[in-house]
Amino acid sequence: MPRPRPRIIQRAEPRRDDPRARFLIEMARALGTYGMAAHRLEEAITLAGDALGIRTQTFSVPTSVFLSFEIGEKRETMLSRVDPRGTDLSKIVALDEILRRVVERRLNPARATRMVKRVIARKPAYPAWMHILAFAVAASGVSRFFGGGWRELLAAAITGLCVGALAHAASRKRHAARLLEFAAGGTAAVLASLVTAMDIGPVSIRLVTVAGLIVLMPGMTITTAMAELATRNLVSGTARMVGAITVLLSIGLGVAVGQRIAGYLPGGLDGLPQSLPVWTEAVAACLAPLGFVVLLNARARDAMIMVPAGAGAFVLARVLTAEIGTDLGVCATSAAIGIVGNIYQRMKNRPASTVIFPGLLMLVPGTLGYRSFEFFLVEDTITGTQTAFRVVVTALALVAGLLLANVAAAPKRSL
Numbered sequence: 001m002p003r004p005r006p007r008i009i010q011r012a013e014p015r016r017d018d019p020r021a022r023f024l025i026e027m028a029r030a031l032g033t034y035g036m037a038a039h040r041l042e043e044a045i046t047l048a049g050d051a052l053g054i055r056t057q058t059f060s061v062p063t064s065v066f067l068s069f070e071i072g073e074k075r076e077t078m079l080s081r082v083d084p085r086g087t088d089l090s091k092i093v094a095l096d097e098i099l100r101r102v103v104e105r106r107l108n109p110a111r112a113t114r115m116v117k118r119v120i121a122r123k124p125a126y127p128a129w130m131h132i133l134a135f136a137v138a139a140s141g142v143s144r145f146f147g148g149g150w151r152e153l154l155a156a157a158i159t160g161l162c163v164g165a166l167a168h169a170a171s172r173k174r175h176a177a178r179l180l181e182f183a184a185g186g187t188a189a190v191l192a193s194l195v196t197a198m199d200i201g202p203v204s205i206r207l208v209t210v211a212g213l214i215v216l217m218p219g220m221t222i223t224t225a226m227a228e229l230a231t232r233n234l235v236s237g238t239a240r241m242v243g244a245i246t247v248l249l250s251i252g253l254g255v256a257v258g259q260r261i262a263g264y265l266p267g268g269l270d271g272l273p274q275s276l277p278v279w280t281e282a283v284a285a286c287l288a289p290l291g292f293v294v295l296l297n298a299r300a301r302d303a304m305i306m307v308p309a310g311a312g313a314f315v316l317a318r319v320l321t322a323e324i325g326t327d328l329g330v331c332a333t334s335a336a337i338g339i340v341g342n343i344y345q346r347m348k349n350r351p352a353s354t355v356i357f358p359g360l361l362m363l364v365p366g367t368l369g370y371r372s373f374e375f376f377l378v379e380d381t382i383t384g385t386q387t388a389f390r391v392v393v394t395a396l397a398l399v400a401g402l403l404l405a406n407v408a409a410a411p412k413r414s415l
Helices: 020-032 038-052 089-105 109-121 128-147 151-171 180-195 205-212 219-230 234-263 279-295 299-325 325-350 352-360 367-375 381-408
Strands: 055-061 064-071 074-081
Touching: 020 038, 020 055, 020 064, 020 074, 020 109, 020 219, 038 055, 038 064, 038 089, 038 219, 064 151, 064 352, 089 109, 089 234, 089 299, 089 352, 128 151, 128 279, 151 180, 151 205, 180 205, 180 219, 180 234, 219 234, 219 352, 219 381, 279 352, 299 325, 299 352, 325 381
Parallel strands: none
Antiparallel strands: 055 064, 064 074
């Protein structure tokens, strides 16, 4: 009996070498690489697909992106792996410009794809030594927000500098990068304890430890995860939240090990911070966002908008939380940041993230998450649970404010 001839299946259009499909895949992967939230990424790619004449469905998670293309009754689904590298505002601005020109039919997809690859291959906006120094700047500024005195500012700067150097060294080796949070937690705890052995007076070890680790705290990741959950991107939001919790656990465990090691070293006497004049807090409110400009790899000229955004968010949050309470104050501040960001997007035709990110970084609940784990370590379960709940409430307040901002001043584009 003759064997049946195999049925030939024709490839559905668009093919993988279709320049439109290739552009959408590369753009989606690039946006995911630099930390774009799932709902923003999916909306941007869907709108770009409509402009290119391809009906596109996008499904994004922190480590992968799925794209399904449709032309008539034909469909093809593609998977692209994403390697998250953290927020890079200069590259997000460049990708937004490419995407806008493609949607406006001023740039063909093939050339746009080459431009996206060049953006990805571009070196960081600032040299390594500036990134390391930015860790110290952010740590010293945040230590003042927590009520630290000049001793805590100095100790936090030293700790942040060492954590920044450790982060830079770990970024060169894949396996070392996976241990960064644990190693940084231990390093910060040991250094904060050793500082008290110096003849400079009493130092708050806990404050210095938290301030030195502030850049690694996943507060922004928690807020992004809550935003994704609020917009019904449940898979991406859950995965991102679990990732943030894992980072907090790694930092907390590293601090616990570091504190145990510090017990065998000189120092270790925790003291109360010495109060500083109020004007120093205003200086710190400008200093910390300046560090975030470098840490977010923003363009130097964007510092003119990012520093006022961060300082203004801090001052507004302080005033509103004192007047109407913490939750409403954080929500109102977040809404104000979102409205300013959307207006900036409309006026300058640039991503609203340039304004929103530095503003939110002054409010995100990363340190609360760390404190929650710290309470669990000392078996204070009730306080740890209450603090963890406070993290969720604060993140929800931030997200609610951003959603209100999108209603009050609708953004022109997704990014």
